[in-house]
Amino acid sequence: MTTTHYAQAFTKDQCVVGLRVAVNILEKWQASSEQACRILRISRSxxxxxxxxxxxxxxxxDSDQMQRISFVLNIHAALRLVFDNPENVYGFPAMANNNDFFNGRTPLEIMSQGDMISLYETFRRIDVLRGSQW
Structure with a gap:
């Protein structure tokens, strides 16, 4: 017996909308273009x-890139639940964090390492801040 896995297909319109929203959030987080490209695994163009x-x-x-967009959107949603003011919602990812995981680095520094594990672990640490508010 074989199992066939079907990748979720996204329309090009869905890809454009998701990418534009994620890029807008990353810009508000003060991510450089290089950081944004590594986080989303997209080209400069x-x-x-x-x-x-x-x-x-x-x-x-591809599904990896769409999952990266999803992490950015979910981190943004968690920050909006945790913080009331836009300065923290948009500033937190660029702030040095002394939590054991971040070890004085910013969430953006961790996420922009480019690997999915760093992005996921950053999301997980930020998501914990919201407690059980979902």
Whole structure:
């Protein structure tokens, strides 16, 4: 017996919308373009196109890239639940953190290492801050 795994297919429109939202959040978090590209695993040209709000374009992203976008959106949602003020919602990812996991580094530094484990572990540490508010 064989098991066939089907990857979730996303439309190019869904990819564009998700990518633009994630890029917008990363910019508000003060991520450099290099950090954003590593976090989302996209090219510099795709990042530049995603920032051009009025440009008509389409992009296909794989499930890894869409999962990275999901982590960015979920981290943002957790920060919005934890903090009442925009300065902390958008500033926290760029702040040095002395938690054992971060060890004086910023969440952006950890996430921009580019591997999925660093992104997931950053999400997990931030998600814990919200407690059981979901």
């Amino acid at each position: 795709t990042y530049t196109r995603a920032k051009q709000r009025d440009a008509e374009w389409s992009v296909g992203l």
